[in-house]
Amino acid sequence: xxxxxxxxxEVKTDEMTKWEFPKGxxxxxxxxxxxxxxxxxxxxxxxxQSVTNAAIALVVTNPYKLVSEYTIEIDDPxxxxxxxxxxxxxMVLVVxxxxxxxxxxxxxxxxPLIFNxxxxxxxxxxxxxxxxxxxxxxxxxxxxxxx
Numbered sequence: 001x002x003x004x005x006x007x008x009x010e011v012k013t014d015e016m017t018k019w020e021f022p023k024g025x026x027x028x029x030x031x032x033x034x035x036x037x038x039x040x041x042x043x044x045x046x047x048x049q050s051v052t053n054a055a056i057a058l059v060v061t062n063p064y065k066l067v068s069e070y071t072i073e074i075d076d077p078x079x080x081x082x083x084x085x086x087x088x089x090x091m092v093l094v095v096x097x098x099x100x101x102x103x104x105x106x107x108x109x110x111x112p113l114i115f116n117x118x119x120x121x122x123x124x125x126x127x128x129x130x131x132x133x134x135x136x137x138x139x140x141x142x143x144x145x146x147x
Contacts, residue, residue, distance in 0.1 A: 018035055019120050020033055047059055062093060063094045067107070084114075093115070
């Protein structure tokens with residue numbers, strides 16, 4: 001199957017992992033199937049692309065590569081919804097908001113995306129932790145030499 005994407009043009013998705021968000025994403029509840037696409041020449045950021053709507057594409061990253069002190073506890077509703085059995089099956093990504101200049105871009109550390117690599121289900125989990133920001137400036141992580 002070929003789909004149109006926001007940043008990659010038309011891509012063939014037959015051999016790509018399709019991630020299912022059973023309840024969609026907050027604000028995008030009807031969007032339930034996504035793929036992760038690489039960003040050429042960059043191994044830190046990826047694009048979470050809707051399979052059904054080319055206009056919906058989010059830049060995501062592994063928060064642990066940029067924020068060394070980032071820790072979360074996955075809540076029971078998330079564990080149940082995406083059927084997590086083993087911690088090794090979990091992948092965590094966060095959504096970025098890109099801005100110019102790049103250093104003013106932000107990370108949403110308050111609502112990580114939790115992926116179960118065994119069954120390809122995922123959920124955006126809203127944290128109740130005031131320690132993390134909805135718009136954490138990436139410039140602060142760049143100052144620490146994360147990139």
